[in-house]
Amino acid sequence: MFDRAVVWLVNNRVLLPGVTTPAGMVAAVRQEENDRLHAALYEAVPYGLRTEVVRLLEVPEKKRVSELERLRLGPMKVSGKAMRLALDRAREVRGLGAGAVDAGRVPAARTTGLARYGLTSKAPTLKRLEVTRQTAPLLATVWHLETATVDDALDLLHALMATKLLAKAERMGNDAKLKALPQLRKAAKKVAAAVDVLLATPPATDTGELVSVVDAWSAIERVVPRKQLAEALATIAAVVPDTDGDDDAEWRAELVARYGTVRGFIPLLVEVIDLGAVEAGSPVVKTLKGLPNLIGRRKVGAEEVASDLVTGSWRRLVFANPDLPHGVVDKAAYSFCVLEHLHRSLRRRDVFARDGDRWGDPRVKLLAGAKWTAAEPKVLTALGLESQPAGHLAELASALHAAYVQVAAGLPGNSALEIVGGRLKLAELGKAEEPRLMPPFRQLVNSMLPKVDFPELLLEVAELTGMADAFTHVSGAGSGMEGFTPSLCAVLLSEACNVGMTPVIKPDVPALTRGRPVQVGQGYFRAENISAANGPFIEAQAKIDVVRAWGGGLVASADGVRFTVPVQTLSAGLNPRYNWLPTASPSPTS
Structure with missing residues (x-):
């Protein structure tokens, strides 16, 4: 509104009123609008x-x-x-x-x-x-x-x-395999010795004589006693169970042992989260909603569970637990089977939360009905598409097929790529060579940069741009306190660097006593004030010659700035490879 008013005044060569008059009018209109909204x-x-x-x-x-x-x-x-x-x-x-x-x-x-x-x-x-x-x-x-x-x-x-259950169970399964390798090696060696004796026995067709089972066992027992051979076979059967070709069987068995982690929140999950689903995820939601009733019962029959979801190695864990009577379902294994399907469906958005945003239904934000009919011509024109998708899909299918053919033709001669176990494996990228003039140029730039503390730089920029004027009190009034700019910069520094108020407090400086930054933070530090303060920054930056050469100064980079991140968060943790904490994204105050 203010920009339009100024443009009208300039176009019509109006000298009076000045800029302050429309600024006050715009502020008054905005205040009235806010009052109506609040009311x-x-x-x-x-x-x-x-x-x-x-x-x-x-x-x-x-x-x-x-x-x-x-x-x-x-x-x-x-x-x-x-x-x-x-x-x-x-x-x-x-x-x-x-x-x-x-x-x-x-x-x-x-x-x-x-x-x-x-x-x-x-x-x-x-x-x-x-x-x-x-x-x-x-x-x-x-x-x-x-x-x-x-x-x-x-x-x-x-x-x-992903981290505490599935991944940990898989790691424990791998650890169990490693621990069992020495026993498996000894057992396999004994079985191999017995089989070697059998293979060394000549067939009856070569000698014309029949070798009895008693003679064969006598030859085997001279190498491996029958008792040791039976123990070796039992060890192999325990370490290498019959998994029907399912590689997930062992870690899923480890997962069932952690049933106590999920048992307490499954009923609460069904009660609190309103889950919806597309056609592919409907069986998962239906099964999950009936899971609390099954958990609360002492015994659950095989006919009472959704057998369609119990596939692969889950069938043996759910229906064939040797510690349970025949026909009784292992509730722990069945619960984890349903949770694994739920986790996979949530990630694919086959299942979504009706009250969620990030985990909500992505189709909700699409235009439909009359709104889409009104916007369809503009959208199709902007995207350069036809109303019927058949032609566009055929074009994409043709391009995809051509890309597949090109890649397949180049595989035999591509030394940086190989197929291992049915998967593509790319060679690691080598180090890019640094231009010859880069080291002296970097040294020259570093020598030109002034050495100044960050608080001093922030104070200087605040004085040059008048940034502090944009921070008004929550009541709408300006600040008349003495030394407001240093107090404001102290709050900005503490918030942007996540260091708290203690490092910026100086008892011998009136503007930096403990009470002053706290007062400024509560009364003046708001999102709208930060947005308003960005305007003078952008205007002042656009006047710098080198910034104009970089493209107008509308893009900022915060690489190399380290921010302290609490360890106990869902989005931050130790990197298992390099053992370092990821830095947080810069806050709006930075």
């Missing part, structure tokens, strides 16, 4: 729900954080107990009842902005807001958490299945 959401929320969301800002007795902060904090550990806590969190958020509030008049972009403000603001800041302005961000935050908690729970389920 609309306040009126739409019932009194009981309004009381519940405000109570989230309170800190319970003997607790250190508010209920809102607890609900905002996602799972950090990968375990069965953490999975139950994540599902309880999702159920608690949904139990608030915010999803029943009708806010059809409010645009989705505005509720997203309010939710972002509620998720990033501290509880004391939200608590000081006027009740009408307080209800709107809290309601939008709970709306967002209804979806986020479901996604967090399924993220944790994926991590639990």
